Amino acid sequence: MSSFVVDKDGNKRYAVTVNVNGSDYTKVVKANTLLVNFLREELDLIGTKRGCELGDCGCCTVMLDGKAVNACIVLALDCDGREVTTVEGIQDGEDLDIVQEKFIEHAAFQCGFCTPGMIVSSRALLNENTNPSEYEVREAIAGNLCRCTGYVNIVAAVLDAAENL
Amino acid sequence: MKQDYSYVGHSVDRNDSYTKTTGRAQYTADLKFPGMLYGKLIRSTIAHGRIKSIDTSEAEKLNGVKAIITAKDVPSMKWGLSPARFDENIFCIEKVRYNGDKIGAVCAVDEETVYKALKLIKVEYEELPAVLTWQDAAKEGAPQIFEEYPGNLNTEIHHHFGDVDAALKDAYYVRTDKFQGQRTYHAFIENHCSTAYWDGDRAFLYSSCQSVHYIQYHLCRVLGMKMGNLTVRQTNVGAGFGGKLDPSGLDFAAVILSKITGQPVKMFYDHAETFLNGRGRHPMTMELTTGVDKNGKILAHKFDCVLEGGAYTGLGIASSYYAGSLLGVLYLIDNYKFDCRRYVTNLPPCGAQRGHGQPQPRFAFEHHIDLVGEAIGVDPIDMRLINARKGNSITTAGYEVKSYNLLGANKMARDASGWKEKRGKMGVGRGIGVGNGGFVTGAGFCQYRTDYPHSVGMVKVFDDGTKAYVYSNAVDIGQGSDTVLMQMAAEAMGYPYERCQMVTGDTDLSTLDFGAYASRQTLMAGWAVKRAGAEVKKKVLAKACEMLKASGRIKEGFGYLDGPLTPEDLDCVEGIVFVKQEPAVKLTFEEVARKYFVDHGVLLGRGWYHPGKLGGNHKGAAVGTSPAYSSATQVAEVKVDMETGQIECVDTWDVHDSGTIINPKLFHGQVHGAFYMGVGETIWEEVLFDKKTGKLLNGNFAEYRLPTALDMPPVESLTLDDSYEPNGPYGLKEVGEGATTPTMGAVANAIYDAMGVSMTDLPITYEKVWRALRDKKASGK
Ligand code: FES
Ligand code: FES
Numbered sequence: 019m020s021s022f023v024v025d026k027d028g029n030k031r032y033a034v035t036v037n038v039n040g041s042d043y044t045k046v047v048k049a050n051t052l053l054v055n056f057l058r059e060e061l062d063l064i065g066t067k068r069g070c071e072l073g074d075c076g077c078c079t080v081m082l083d084g085k086a087v088n089a090c091i092v093l094a095l096d097c098d099g100r101e102v103t104t105v106e107g108i109q110d111g112e113d114l115d116i117v118q119e120k121f122i123e124h125a126a127f128q129c130g131f132c133t134p135g136m137i138v139s140s141r142a143l144l145n146e147n148t149n150p151s152e153y154e155v156r157e158a159i160a161g162n163l164c165r166c167t168g169y170v171n172i173v174a175a176v177l178d179a180a181e182n183l
Numbered sequence: 184m185k186q187d188y189s190y191v192g193h194s195v196d197r198n199d200s201y202t203k204t205t206g207r208a209q210y211t212a213d214l215k216f217p218g219m220l221y222g223k224l225i226r227s228t229i230a231h232g233r234i235k236s237i238d239t240s241e242a243e244k245l246n247g248v249k250a251i252i253t254a255k256d257v258p259s260m261k262w263g264l265s266p267a268r269f270d271e272n273i274f275c276i277e278k279v280r281y282n283g284d285k286i287g288a289v290c291a292v293d294e295e296t297v298y299k300a301l302k303l304i305k306v307e308y309e310e311l312p313a314v315l316t317w318q319d320a321a322k323e324g325a326p327q328i329f330e331e332y333p334g335n336l337n338t339e340i341h342h343h344f345g346d347v348d349a350a351l352k353d354a355y356y357v358r359t360d361k362f363q364g365q366r367t368y369h370a371f372i373e374n375h376c377s378t379a380y381w382d383g384d385r386a387f388l389y390s391s392c393q394s395v396h397y398i399q400y401h402l403c404r405v406l407g408m409k410m411g412n413l414t415v416r417q418t419n420v421g422a423g424f425g426g427k428l429d430p431s432g433l434d435f436a437a438v439i440l441s442k443i444t445g446q447p448v449k450m451f452y453d454h455a456e457t458f459l460n461g462r463g464r465h466p467m468t469m470e471l472t473t474g475v476d477k478n479g480k481i482l483a484h485k486f487d488c489v490l491e492g493g494a495y496t497g498l499g500i501a502s503s504y505y506a507g508s509l510l511g512v513l514y515l516i517d518n519y520k521f522d523c524r525r526y527v528t529n530l531p532p533c534g535a536q537r538g539h540g541q542p543q544p545r546f547a548f549e550h551h552i553d554l555v556g557e558a559i560g561v562d563p564i565d566m567r568l569i570n571a572r573k574g575n576s577i578t579t580a581g582y583e584v585k586s587y588n589l590l591g592a593n594k595m596a597r598d599a600s601g602w603k604e605k606r607g608k609m610g611v612g613r614g615i616g617v618g619n620g621g622f623v624t625g626a627g628f629c630q631y632r633t634d635y636p637h638s639v640g641m642v643k644v645f646d647d648g649t650k651a652y653v654y655s656n657a658v659d660i661g662q663g664s665d666t667v668l669m670q671m672a673a674e675a676m677g678y679p680y681e682r683c684q685m686v687t688g689d690t691d692l693s694t695l696d697f698g699a700y701a702s703r704q705t706l707m708a709g710w711a712v713k714r715a716g717a718e719v720k721k722k723v724l725a726k727a728c729e730m731l732k733a734s735g736r737i738k739e740g741f742g743y744l745d746g747p748l749t750p751e752d753l754d755c756v757e758g759i760v761f762v763k764q765e766p767a768v769k770l771t772f773e774e775v776a777r778k779y780f781v782d783h784g785v786l787l788g789r790g791w792y793h794p795g796k797l798g799g800n801h802k803g804a805a806v807g808t809s810p811a812y813s814s815a816t817q818v819a820e821v822k823v824d825m826e827t828g829q830i831e832c833v834d835t836w837d838v839h840d841s842g843t844i845i846n847p848k849l850f851h852g853q854v855h856g857a858f859y860m861g862v863g864e865t866i867w868e869e870v871l872f873d874k875k876t877g878k879l880l881n882g883n884f885a886e887y888r889l890p891t892a893l894d895m896p897p898v899e900s901l902t903l904d905d906s907y908e909p910n911g912p913y914g915l916k917e918v919g920e921g922a923t924t925p926t927m928g929a930v931a932n933a934i935y936d937a938m939g940v941s942m943t944d945l946p947i948t949y950e951k952v953w954r955a956l957r958d959k960k961a962s963g964k
Contacts, residue, residue: 064213065206069372070454074884077372105206122200125848128856129661130203131373131421137204156892163884165370166422166661167852168859169892
């Protein structure tokens, strides 16, 4: 259990160390602090979006120890000592990841609000499965809602990325 | 008519590609300002009642709460989107009109404190009986929601062109069908958010909105501010689809609370509140009667429509007109009668959603006309070919239609989909259906009355010529308007697109545009920036002419030049200015622009657009008249599980008659998204309320069911090569909304072809299909 301090109202606050995009960050969080708010408010990683906040839309998707999760239904406390990759951590320095490149090439985004989550989900899929079928791509992003694109270009972009890994 | 262009017609990458794929793109909720407070609205918990008291004392005592405001603290002037029906207050005065209505606002040091404070606020009501359906609203003696709308009747429309009754008498076949639409909702993923701060007597507001101009106008009107003292800005917008056009309570509250507290205030909705904000699709109750001759030619059509409006008017008057005003654009109907009523009810207000008032009436008509055709033995696509409008014509209502190729769209969709081999031949549980649609390309009038141009553009070339800034407050809500506007400006200037940059989303810094609605920006803002670009080019050519003459590189009166060199002898393409007759004699745009700057100061081009006087003289002609109309045909193929009622949309084709396409990649994206929304509304989507309390029941994406990637069929998006619109810059017209309008009809008709029972009640859920199949079996047909 992480160490904690008690505030004047008697609420415990815990020190957690989370590795985000390759660097360790130690912060004090409440028991109910959500990972999405930890990333956005504490670390200013605004790429992780807040939409439904109920685990339904996927715009807050990040990788937790390599697996895609909805950051709005994960507690920051549960990430102590673990690795989180956000959309900001997908690219390698200046170079965009192939998934990002293909999203651009296929215009796989419009308003862009679902895009960080889509890219993280797609990348998580390709990390596990380098040769997904169209159905597997659709399944992997079925938890990411996009109101703008009808997923048509997103699916094309992910399949194209898989071919060019 | 079409030329080879450097940028127009090219699938250039979106200008926001890098920021949006790397998580750097900032939306309003991502902005942080030092000392920023967080705020939310106080909402009614009953559907209809008088406010007896509001007790905020406990909340005020809460550590961290900075301000709480209610109606008594804010101006009482009413606002709305149609001047004829301003009926909304910033916060409810005296009465609440729906469960979720705006009573006040709280701001505090952090979100958690705001939520705690909201729980401590006590509102006492004298509850009034609620009216939750239009049928109840229309009853004798029904509770009155607004004094100004006796009988809860918000508006009525009666249009009659020709003589419907006489024509019906002569018809070979007459048929009446009834349809019911449902309440749906835009379902963008970004919740509304507004952040404001003050500097002296000037306020700055960031709003996730579809029109910085309308937000600025409405706020200033109600708050009594000079428009020059309120700057409205927007960053990226997480889509709108019509739901971010009305000022939300957040905009007003952010400006007022930041004034009171002297600190920046961020007002935000959580997801369920975006449903309560409403402004989505009206449920429509529709009755259609058509008389045809024996070939299927429509002789007369009668359309009776009732809209269930929810609590306020918003854009509802326009929605009502749109329900009936565009049918006569699609089809040649000499005798047409449109009767429409809109009632207010105690639910969140309905308004404009992609396609505005049109998609449900299109669904109804497109299915109805198939039933008419079936009865007289005419194939659905033939029915449409017989009745489709042709271009360069005038509608019965007086609208002028220039380019229009609905005929071509139908034929292309028919051939691409393999219609002839499939229709009626795919066996039980498989079906194919067709639907037509289209939309205006911009409304002919400003929402409030003004003689301003509808769009103003500007191009400023940077001092040394290495950059061109394109100015327009057209709002990119995701459709890609920034990208296509820069393509057009670059083309007009003869300057590299890659070196253009958009200056937008700021009422101070950029130039007027009415915003993203009515599929208007590509045409209207397009004209404005194209003209601005052309003015830059003119100046560049004049300066280049001067420079060439002075350089001595030109021998006037010899060879390729029989007279003195004039700017007309020059052209500029992709940043190179050259002599048309001798392209080897050239200068770079950069060096010419730099010289211009040295001699005259800033190199500027200006442009603006006003549609002028458009067709139609009847009352309400303003809604439907437009400089240009798109047309579209969609064909859908479905599978219906005859045991369970499950529907699978397996394949779709869309042909959009869209004029010149500025960016094919973005164009097809619009078609995909439009189809997506349409198919969702056909099969799954519906906003539900408790039938007694009017409380929202499914304000989340688990229960308001959007199609996922597994539900979405492939979309083959096709275009008509010879489509060219003389009223549009570079010959373009709309795509964004028009492509939503044929979808419900096409999918519903395919379902009918598959199951043999006509489904007239949206959404056509699996359960409804299952019940219909069960009833069909029971009746032994
Ligand atoms: S915000 Fe996390 S799933 Fe929607
Ligand atoms: S791009 Fe707008 S929600 Fe996906």
